[in-house]
Amino acid sequence: MNYENILISIENGIAIITINRPKKLNALNKATIEELHVALKTLEGDAEVKVIIITGSGEKAFVAGADISEFAHFSEAEGGRLAAKGQELLFDLVENLGTPVIAAINGFALGGGLELAMACHFRVASDNARMGLPETSLGVIPGYGGTQRLAQLVGKGRAMEMIMTAGMIGTEKAFAFGLINHMVAQEELLPFCKKIATKITNNSPVAIAKAIQAVNAGFKEGIDGYKTEIKAFGECFGTEDFKEGTSAFLEKRKASFPGK
Incomplete structure (x- = not known):
């Protein structure tokens, strides 16, 4: 399949998926979610791929959220279907994929972007990363699993505060909360993730x-x-x-x- 919104490279059993919408800060639109679904299913079926790393293009954003323009005028029923389909196609798929998925958070991970990172099996962030769920500032709540996975990772109280304030946290606080496993300099992000991935490839x-x-x-x-x-x-x-x-x-x- 020819992808318009993502890039894929494979080397030494490690696949890197780069969400490539830099002008939109890699925001998740319908087409990108569908491309990620196809790519992940394809890579899971490739016996040569042992680990998958997901990151964003450029130095500003991992994924700066969902593409709000696609659903700003949705009805209640349409909103419910949007969340259900998105969770099924991408977020639940990532969480339950048999191939390990590492989120390499290289900048803003907001809304659907943080939800994607949280669906990954663990997370590494660059020191310039900023994370948050700003949905309540738009009159909505996280709909791609954010209310559930954030509480699992950082605890109920911290999740409540992050969701209610719609604020962002930096890498140090994210590390202290347990939201990310490691924080590294931006230039070290992918090399560090590849190093962990290589250790994983040595195992069954x-x-x-x-x-x-x-x-x-x-x-x-x-x-x-x-x-x-x-x-x-x-x-x-x-x-x-x-x-x-x-x-x-x-x-x-x-x-x-x-x-x-």
Whole structure:
């Protein structure tokens, strides 16, 4: 597929998706969400891709929000469908993807941009990044999972304050809150993310996918995360990766995981 709003590069098992709408500060419009959906599904199906990094083009923004012009005149029903479709196509997809997804936040991550970053499995931000959910200043609330994921990551009280004030926080506060895993200089952002990604590529893709499933289960209503973990743990024993990993350990050599 030829993409108009994103760029993709793949090297050494690491795919980098760059949201490329610099004149709009990489805002998420309908077309970009659909392109990201296709790209993520395609990369997940590529056995050579072990880790995905999502970032924004330029030095100003990761994603500065949703494209408000697309939905400013929506009705209640249209607004509900917008949130439901967006969550299904992109945000829930990212969270539950079997391939690890790292958000490399290179500037403003606001509204839908922060929601996209929070859907990723973890986040690294440059020292100039600013994060927030400004939706209440527009008379609406976060609709792409922001009310749920922000509270999970930073706690209910901090999430309430960030959403109610519609303000932005910097990288240091985001790190202190647990919203991001690491903060680095902007020029070090992608090299740092690639370094973490390389460590991930050394491990079993099958085990990592099951670990993502098990961790996520603990945050889903009506699902017992411990039972999910037990089931996934047992399933690992039937994989070629388990046989290779244990054999390599006993033979004191580096494992070469087939990803099966």
